Amino acid sequence: MPMVDIAGKEYEVDEEGYLIDLSQWNEDVGKFMAVEEKVEMTDGHWEVVNFLREYYAEYQIAPAVRVLTKAIGKKLGADKGNNKYLYELFPYGPAKQACKIAGLPKPTGCI
Numbered sequence: 001m002p003m004v005d006i007a008g009k010e011y012e013v014d015e016e017g018y019l020i021d022l023s024q025w026n027e028d029v030g031k032f033m034a035v036e037e038k039v040e041m042t043d044g045h046w047e048v049v050n051f052l053r054e055y056y057a058e059y060q061i062a063p064a065v066r067v068l069t070k071a072i073g074k075k076l077g078a079d080k081g082n083n084k085y086l087y088e089l090f091p092y093g094p095a096k097q098a099c100k101i102a103g104l105p106k107p108t109g110c111i
Helices: 027-036 043-059 065-076 083-089 094-101
Strands: 003-006 009-012
Touching: 003 027, 027 043, 027 094, 043 065, 043 083, 043 094, 065 083, 065 094, 083 094
Parallel strands: none
Antiparallel strands: 003 009
């Protein structure tokens, strides 16, 4: 498995760059992944990332975009629980990019 160096510490990632050991995630890992994904993190980005981490802790699954959109809408409101908003934050796929930044596995069904 490939390794990445983040703040002087080695982390194992899969061939697509997703963190292997989810327990190793911290904000530095998230920031590194965001740079790799060319995403400039704002409070809105972190809100989605933290939501995903909470969702994963509860359900043990990284949600696909349709489920993510619906779940965010329920918790954060309709203004954030829609494709337009989420794709503005994560243009290469809200579920796929946000999960990578959150240190979660690639969502089921993502190519």
